[in-house]
Amino acid sequence: MENILEIKDLCKTYDNFELKKVSFNLPKGMIMGFIGENGAGKTTTIKAILNIIQSYRGEIKIFGLDNRKDEKKIKEDIGVVLDDMFFPEILTPNDINSTLKGVYQNWDTKMFYDYLKEFSLLPNKQIKTFSKGMRKKLEIITALSHHPKLLILDEPTSGLDPVARAEVMEIFQNFIEKDDCSILLSSHITTDLEHMADYITFINHGEVILSKTTNELLEQYGIVKCGEEEFQKIDKKDYLKYRKSKYEYEVLVENKKDFKAKYDIAVIDKITLDDLMVLMIKGEE
Amino acid sequence: MIGFIKKDLAMIKSNFKLLGILMIIYTVMGFLGEMDISFILPFMSVMIMISTFSYDNYNKWDAYSISLPDGRRNSVRAKYVATILMTFAVSLITILLSFMISYVNTKTINYEEILASMFGTLFGTLLVLTVMYPIIYKLGVEKARIGIFLIVFGLIIIGGFLLPYLDLSFIIKSLDFLEDYLILILIIIAIIMVYLSYKISEKIFRKKEF
Structure with missing residues (x-):
């Protein structure tokens, strides 16, 4: 099976934390739940995949390409939701649209506004006026509106109430049904993943301790x-x-x-x- | 890069009202023959652009921008281009206002004086940008403010001590000699300054981890 994401021997050392030879593969069209307690190394791994941190060792391939050499090409096809990182909150969804229209070649303005309408997010309101759940939905639809082939989601449901969480998960489900997309979804809320993820990769103290299909894991x-x-x-x-x-x-x-x-x-x-x-x-x- | 520039300009649209009010004050003061405050407008535009760094920082935009195609390079480049666009646009409006004030007050337009004054202001404004931006990228906007204060304060102190002992007549003589070429030289210096500043900021941001 073709892998959309391949991580091999990823190492990164901080004063008080270390990623130790993190390796796993995400096959095409699959959803991988990336689990572990807070501080286990999920966000650091995601930051390395996206080159937000750079001084790491190891190999990361996305769509079969090197994530450093072919960074620009790769990022055209990645959608991200990062924990607490987004557009400045004085901007509006309209501003996000006009910005990303000039960033992504495949930006789909119609899709973005359809989503805004579907989730009752007003296009001309500043992000700071949105509730946490609304803001998260905006982050997600921003990540989806250029038809990415890979979604990287870092704690997309953290801090949300159960209703907002269910709504957010529904957005992913609908998206997966429509587009042939792979997802790396980091979360410590594991119940979200049990029904949705095809694979589970579990990281603890900077080390991958298992990476298996969800069925294998839950059945065996x-x-x-x-x-x-x-x-x-x-x-x-x-x-x-x-x-x-x-x-x-x-x-x-x-x-x-x-x-x-x-x-x-x-x-x-x-x-x-x-x-x-x-x-x-x-x-x- | 256009998307990133649009984002930076969208962030300052709420300040257009403030700039508009300053322009009205400038015009009224000009008609009344009061103090010339035209220099404030381009400086304000840079200060407004600097304020966008605080918003970026608060929502961790810099880290997010790296996840976008060519984000690491375009994020810095767009900040410089947006600032220069904004400063030039405000300077152009200020020049037009100055022409209008000059014409209403004297029935003639003193092109040379107005353009020379605005050119000096623009040069000073670009100097602020070239010094501030690399420091902001290196230290973050909060620490950079303190850094700038210390640099300016240090320069004043050192200058205050050294000035009585310096013979500056050669500079004045050189200026006389270069008078015909002064504007051209300043334009070249400004371009080099901005380019070097951009390169330094880009290098700092390229190596930055979040």
């Missing part, structure tokens, strides 16, 4: 719930992490089926991405 991984006696019988190599709560052990296993065949433990729950994150980050080995 499981949480074994057992008492201390049963837990002691489990071989260390048969689980990834565990947590001890007041009454039981929660044990993260990579393959429910294999585990069930080996151990006689009745309760193996399906995993959610939230469970996975909590156990991978907070669990013991």
